[in-house]
Amino acid sequence: xxxxxxxxxxxxxxxxxxxxxxxxxxxYHISTGEVLRDHIARKTELGKIADQYISKGxxxxxxxxxxxxxxxLEKNATDKKxxxxxxxxxTIPQAIALKELLNKRGTDLHAVIGLEVPExxxxxxxxxxxxxxxxxDDNRETxxxxxxxxxxxxxxxxxxxxxxxxxxxxxxxxxxxEIFDEIAKGIERTTGHKRRTKR
Ligand code: AMP
Numbered sequence: 001x002x003x004x005x006x007x008x009x010x011x012x013x014x015x016x017x018x019x020x021x022x023x024x025x026x027x028y029h030i031s032t033g034e035v036l037r038d039h040i041a042r043k044t045e046l047g048k049i050a051d052q053y054i055s056k057g058x059x060x061x062x063x064x065x066x067x068x069x070x071x072x073l074e075k076n077a078t079d080k081k082x083x084x085x086x087x088x089x090x091t092i093p094q095a096i097a098l099k100e101l102l103n104k105r106g107t108d109l110h111a112v113i114g115l116e117v118p119e120x121x122x123x124x125x126x127x128x129x130x131x132x133x134x135x136x137d138d139n140r141e142t143x144x145x146x147x148x149x150x151x152x153x154x155x156x157x158x159x160x161x162x163x164x165x166x167x168x169x170x171x172x173x174x175x176x177x178e179i180f181d182e183i184a185k186g187i188e189r190t191t192g193h194k195r196r197t198k199r
Pocket of ligand 1: 010032033034036053054055057058059060061065086087088089090094137146
């Protein structure tokens, strides 16, 4: 099994690099943001609750988010070689819960890949994505809130995972394939897993 967390601020390229990770390592992709947006689109009860937080750029409460993740893990991901967690954990309680959820399934977290991108670039990328995809929370005001929430609640996870010896810092600025090369090298160095295709 290879279980990875793709960590980084909103707009740091987690979605883009996740797609490459699932291709190269045969992993299952769990984006908690996508799970929630799907509920909003289907107008489920959960979607109505999630929308109130997402539209303000706030985090869904930990208890709710953790139980959603437990559910997603239960329904999927069992026949794959591991999971890429994209957008989870975003708080320390979520990080503790993730370890428990993996341990109770007889596995563990193997590495945390941190995409590091300067703030001005993050804002430009999100504004562009908002224009191109119409994603509702990619507007200037919500972006500012999401970045503030990231600094206050999510960034402390960097130190948390660094202390665990699991944090792999990656420069997230530049060409997508070159960033991925750095990620793949880091994964091989820390977990021994090789990518499928050589470059
Ligand atoms: P993302 O697609 O990862 O940028 O997530 C979009 C939005 O979904 C976030 O701004 C939060 O409102 C919500 N969300 C996604 N993942 C989480 C999480 N792990 N904990 C709390 N809220 C989340």
